[in-house]
Amino acid sequence: MRIQPFLIFIGVALLIIILIGCSTNDQSASVSADSKDSKDSKTELIQIASFALEGCTGCDNVKEILSELEEEFTDLNFIEYNVIHDVDVVNDYGVKEHPTVLFLNSNGEELKRLEKEPDLNPYREAIEYLKTNEVDPIIPQSNTNQENSVLISIFAVDDADGKYVEIPRFVKYNSEVRYPRISAIQELLAIKTELPEQVSSPIPDDVKFDQIGGADGVTIVRVLNDFDQYLGTTIGQQTEELIALTLLSFDGVEKVQVVTETYEGDILTEELLLKKKSKNQTFLFEHDDEWMPIIGVDEYNTNILHQQDLEKIPCFCGCGEIGHTSNHNCFFTYNESGQRMLEKHGEFCQVCLDLTNIYVELKDEGKTLQDIREYIDRMFEGYVPTETPQP
DSSP, rough: OOHHHHHHHHHHHHHHHHHHHHHHHHHHHHHHOOOHHHHHHHOOOOOEEEEOOOOOOHHHHHHHHHHHHHOOOTTTTEEEETTTTOHHHHHHHHHOSEEEEEEEESOOOOEEEEOOOOOHHHHHHHHHHHHSSSSOOOOOOOOOTTEEEEEEEEEEEETTOOOEEEEEEEEEEEOOOOOHHHHHHHHHHGGTTTOOTEOOOOOOOOEEEEEEEEEETTTEEEEGGGGGGGGHHHHHHHHHHHHHHHHHHHHHHHEEEEEEEOOOOBBOHHHGGGBBBBBTTTTTOBOTTTOOTTTTTTHHHHHOOOOHTTTSSSSOOGGGGGGSSSSSSGTEEEEOOOOEEEOOOGOOOHHHHHHHHHHHHHHHTTTHHHHHHHHHHHHHTSOOOOOOOOO
């Protein structure tokens, strides 16, 4: 039996169509699989990151919850971050509270977050939901460019009467995650090298801050065990009282206790320490809470501590025309009642900032105030200075 040529042609054509269709289906299946894999990588829950603060009761509670969930969900990776030490990660994810828990995909992208959640069920429910549903990643608002500063008060010893004098101090933050009480303790322990001659800090160099927490309305400050050697001494007592006064200056802090692993100090209050506070107002000033320096935080702090010296350092930016009489005047002015007031000028003038920093650098080199004045006068020769008295 002879097969007609046109039937052969039709058969070949059908075979080609079938082969092309199979190839297309394979490619479509491949693309679909690739798309599915790609999508899964973006929506699949892989790791859980927690952000906590040492000494925070709520953070410790969440840590226990996550430890339990880690045993239950062994396929997930659990990561812990410290809000103080892991600043870059905190800023990248826009973490603003503690504790915060982020649910992340394999690219480290956020699928969900829980903040200050004290119960286990919401965490388990979040995990189970994300493991069975596709959720698009969240784009967090980064903290990186959100700069600010806050004003705190720390205390030192007034050498004139042996009492505790209040020193306002600006602290700069590169994010919205703010822990000013911790910063206050850190500043208190570090400031002794910056203090002017009329005040001092008896806190020994080997007294190191560990963590801060709270219990039963008492703010508890833990320092390392090196502090134990000062127990029962005047230095030890002053250290505890300076830490307490610094924290008691914060709203909401009414009781403070200093502890180590083996020691618990007395619970201190404002009422107990009131008679030990100096009436010296040298460093205090009126301020507007709506504006705090950002660029010039260090320079403002220097002008708080070293007013008397910087009132003998002229400015050369031309601010004499608006009534300034010194470099200090660029950062603080005085009202009709003689109260010291914050002046924004210094924050936005590089010459003013540079002059204060030159003073600090030369002072650290051991130069006298007269030496510093002569050096600055020579450096800015030809520029019109403010009418500033000689040292």
